[in-house]
Amino acid sequence: MNRLAVADVYRDAGFGRSVTRGQRPAILVVDFSYGFTDATYPTATDADGAIDATAKLLTCARRKGVPIAFTTISYEAAHIDSLPWLRKSVGLTALKSGSRLVEIDGRLQRDDREPIVVKLGASAFFGTNVPTLLASWRADTLIVTGATTSGCVRATVVDAVQSGYDVLVPEECVADRATAPHEANLFDIRQKYADVIPLSETLEYLESLEAREK
Amino acid sequence: MNRLAVADVYRDAGFGRSVTRGQRPAILVVDFSYGFTDATYPTATDADGAIDATAKLLTCARRKGVPIAFTTISYEAAHIDSLPWLRKSVGLTALKSGSRLVEIDGRLQRDDREPIVVKLGASAFFGTNVPTLLASWRADTLIVTGATTSGCVRATVVDAVQSGYDVLVPEECVADRATAPHEANLFDIRQKYADVIPLSETLEYLESLEAREK
Amino acid sequence: MNRLAVADVYRDAGFGRSVTRGQRPAILVVDFSYGFTDATYPTATDADGAIDATAKLLTCARRKGVPIAFTTISYEAAHIDSLPWLRKSVGLTALKSGSRLVEIDGRLQRDDREPIVVKLGASAFFGTNVPTLLASWRADTLIVTGATTSGCVRATVVDAVQSGYDVLVPEECVADRATAPHEANLFDIRQKYADVIPLSETLEYLESLEAREK
């Protein structure tokens, strides 16, 4: 089946519609810790462009009072001893609590009032307080950025829409280790779970909102 | 980056290891309802081969006392009115409670003691009693079959390994609407979340277990 | 320690404050199925007063467009075979799928667009789509009624506030099998999790809202 035919199949199945942009967005920055953004670590991606684009997004969001949360994967000895995911993806055991790899990349200029959510799995929603934060913030729309597109971003986007939120992915703000999985996952996300849109459109959306106090 | 180079990147990042096969597997059959298996519906895939392969797997599992659960997506009016996922993937609103589309495909010869789990989202674990069933069954390993590879199977596999289970995907037992997403998602699954193995190897594994009473 | 002293301890520990009444409440009616409301069943309570009070609440809510969900406990053979909760509370196995015991009490005049959520455990949030419904409804406040106060209502209230919602319990709208557990649990709820208020105050709150379309 060629690419055109695939698009037809998905359109006939009723995928790929556009999502609503709500009045109360929140932003989740997934795993932009040094273990994923500093290319000297084997677990990392080339994320410089996505970090810059996310920094722009966050600057705008802070000005408008849009709440922001960061996730980081961070393992204790007890996790490394027992989690099946770390037997499959053993490289992730490098993400040790207290190490530089689990710190949020400084270029994002995280404010102390922006929570860091520690997660052990792929999705930012799984076994974390992200669902409670979003409900507490009365969020209706979630903007997801981070790394990797084919891993934790994908898993987070799926959970976000399952959880009842409209989801936006600014394309310049997500990064991956290799092009093919990056593109394949953006295809799935765009068809089934979220709108993949330019950063510029995301900024326009945030600018269109009334500023609110957090 | 060519395919070889991608494999190198993933190997260096520490992905793609093999998972443990435990003593107490369980089987999840994801969305093999007519809405996904009968090609007369626009939401469906060509799943005949995967249905046949899954039927073989289930026959073996029943003989060995391995517990089996089925999922189905099934919507009430209240869901169609309100869920953001159904605004993005509007075709899924065809999966109405009480319709033939939400019934498990008869070729799988479901037994009355094998639970059907209704889900509203992509993952079999999300907002369902699957986590409780697996804990109640004292399962250690999960075998996932069903449709679609790039949708509900992928989401279920990610949640299964995040939940603490070793996960196996018999390759002949999963189906999708198009080849490219099917293959791209098997690549991701194989690298990061589960072992994608032949049906024959899955059957050998089940045969190697002592039969147990459910 | 006498009752006054207990109140002092809780006040010093910083409990018992009042919760915010939001602009977008939703209502959860917990387990007002015949198995809990028809006193001919051993699992039931004397719920007539609480049913009447809840019916009044729902009439008002429907007029104002406040969304309503019902829960029911309903077991298949597979659950009865395996769930630890049903070994501890074996009487609940009477709540069989398809039986009258799992039907919502007709006096509540449920509308077809008001979802029924099947649950296997005590909390309406546990292993169900309630979290997704509340997020999809953009709810900020949850009003909980139902049975039993010391069982499923208590568990639901705890999960509701943990999930990020402000919670109200109209006192006339909850019922239990015996007075002592009913009162003890209302004490805990009032101190730590929700405002326990008169039905009249709940109705005034709903009346004060602008009517909305669901």
Added chain:
Amino acid sequence: MNRLAVADVYRDAGFGRSVTRGQRPAILVVDFSYGFTDATYPTATDADGAIDATAKLLTCARRKGVPIAFTTISYEAAHIDSLPWLRKSVGLTALKSGSRLVEIDGRLQRDDREPIVVKLGASAFFGTNVPTLLASWRADTLIVTGATTSGCVRATVVDAVQSGYDVLVPEECVADRATAPHEANLFDIRQKYADVIPLSETLEYLESLEAREK
């Protein structure tokens, strides 16, 4: 209704049965941080006896290779700003990340390989990795100790049995701020969710198991 009559009602409703003791227990120590165990803090209880009893239990568990996890409530500024639970139970905002109040009580001699789970709510299972830890440990039975009986212990026990585990509460190992709620909640727990048993019986159960490697 007098106490005898209440017992009759519960027996007729089919509550109060005994739970299975499995081959793979795990232990959850709920909120035995200084904020709950050092009586100089207003949030604390008189937990000295329960700490001593829990220390005995943990010594035995470590010898037998039974896995142990600790929970602590610990808030960042972002949580204090936004969580509805902290508006109702404002005293808990004293449990600030990095303060002594959130450290596990030293008398329990926690080992570095025993995970500390940070939670924001009442239940150890809610928004945490406890479900994944228990599945990863292939646990079948959960022993719950800690504080307070009427708060986080109760909420944890309810979630444990809902999650598919058999649950034991050694009576000497749980503590509360006041006698009446302590007893009322032990009554509910004993009737509906777990076996409340003497520490001595819990120790005999652990001693009866074969030692295992963690």
